[in-house]
Amino acid sequence: MLSLLEQWSEQFGPFRLFGYTSVRVVAAALTSFLLMLLVMPGLISWLRRKKFGEQGGKGEGAAVVDAMRDAKRGTPTMGGLGLIACAAIAAILWCHPADPQTPLLLFTMLAFGCLGFLDDRTKIFAGAVGMSKKTKMALQLAVGIGVGYWFASIDEAMIIGGVAPLPLDTDSLETATRFGWQVTQSHSVSGAVTAPFLPLEYALPIGFIGLVVWSLVVTFACSNSVNFTDGMDGLAGGTMLIAMIAYIGIAYAASHFVAAHYLGIFHVPGAQEVAVFCAAVAGACLGFLWYNAAPAQVFMGDTGSQALGGVLAMVSLTTKQEFLILLVGFVFFLEGASVALQVGYFKATGGKRLFACAPIHHHFQYRGWPETTIVFRFWVLAALCAILALATLKLR
Numbered sequence: 001m002l003s004l005l006e007q008w009s010e011q012f013g014p015f016r017l018f019g020y021t022s023v024r025v026v027a028a029a030l031t032s033f034l035l036m037l038l039v040m041p042g043l044i045s046w047l048r049r050k051k052f053g054e055q056g057g058k059g060e061g062a063a064v065v066d067a068m069r070d071a072k073r074g075t076p077t078m079g080g081l082g083l084i085a086c087a088a089i090a091a092i093l094w095c096h097p098a099d100p101q102t103p104l105l106l107f108t109m110l111a112f113g114c115l116g117f118l119d120d121r122t123k124i125f126a127g128a129v130g131m132s133k134k135t136k137m138a139l140q141l142a143v144g145i146g147v148g149y150w151f152a153s154i155d156e157a158m159i160i161g162g163v164a165p166l167p168l169d170t171d172s173l174e175t176a177t178r179f180g181w182q183v184t185q186s187h188s189v190s191g192a193v194t195a196p197f198l199p200l201e202y203a204l205p206i207g208f209i210g211l212v213v214w215s216l217v218v219t220f221a222c223s224n225s226v227n228f229t230d231g232m233d234g235l236a237g238g239t240m241l242i243a244m245i246a247y248i249g250i251a252y253a254a255s256h257f258v259a260a261h262y263l264g265i266f267h268v269p270g271a272q273e274v275a276v277f278c279a280a281v282a283g284a285c286l287g288f289l290w291y292n293a294a295p296a297q298v299f300m301g302d303t304g305s306q307a308l309g310g311v312l313a314m315v316s317l318t319t320k321q322e323f324l325i326l327l328v329g330f331v332f333f334l335e336g337a338s339v340a341l342q343v344g345y346f347k348a349t350g351g352k353r354l355f356a357c358a359p360i361h362h363h364f365q366y367r368g369w370p371e372t373t374i375v376f377r378f379w380v381l382a383a384l385c386a387i388l389a390l391a392t393l394k395l396r
Helices: 002-008 013-019 021-049 063-071 080-094 101-126 133-157 170-179 207-229 235-255 257-263 271-292 301-318 330-348 360-366 371-395
Strands: none
Touching (some): 021 235, 080 101, 101 271, 207 235, 235 271
16 A cells, blocks of 8 residues: 555555655554454454453463453454454554564464464363463464564674664765765674663674574563463553554654654664554553453453564564563563562472562552553553653664
């Protein structure tokens, strides 16, 4: 669609508006949101007819959590199918197809979505537990290596400069000259990881293999953390909506030569397509919340949470702001860390628990907080951390 609009703009001038990133961001978000409103009622009915619903408590000793899940037994799950489809359609319509980030982000979302779909089907047909942890981990690692290799390949192809893009295009060179900036043509940081809050010259070059491993670590952590967060009505969808909005701003700043230089962050040519993709995912999350708000009519399941986690990881990687994800996605980090700490503490102390229940949103449920209170307070925390993350961009 974007290619057609670019061609038609020669005959009809107003179509040139769609060449602006800000317009495409809004269009992508609205497209995916409206598609969700159209698609989800039919998908929910189909999932209900197929009896693809919540299986109830897992019987692992978490009585309060099992009681909550039993109360939601039968509610359709795998609503992530609609979320993925609508976000993908909006991204295809409004992202530039020639940009290398676009197919990478699409593939990451679809690959992790397929992995989650397999887990959801196992839960439905083999009980609430789902596939074994070893199988799930092996599949996540396989997908993570695949997308990591792809990302490392395009990271070498994309020339990223700490001071200016290399080679400099005419517009960027004129801008640098007008502002009196010193341009270093030889300074390239492809294959490097930025140190948080430090100037770009402290970026750590890790090479191709290092970048693949680093991508694997980030995607594995994010996919599991978002999956852990998906345990209450609206919690994962609302938190991801906030994270995607924050990364729209980050990606747009990284794509803009003047903004990137002013903030002291990497200028990433093509990052504007990441911003448009984030908008497509944000719109889909907003549409999903229409049906997932308490009491939920549908759950995203692992299909949606795994896909969203993979996208969050790859967005942070393609904008060269991987460590900033600890703030942008602080709630996800908190959820994942609570599980890791609970398991480690349980094993180290011979059966004692650090939290009443993990992930940590269930801990507060055991403390008597209503589900809606937990969700809204976690949203507030996510919004505050996202604002703080945007503010820290200038701390370099």
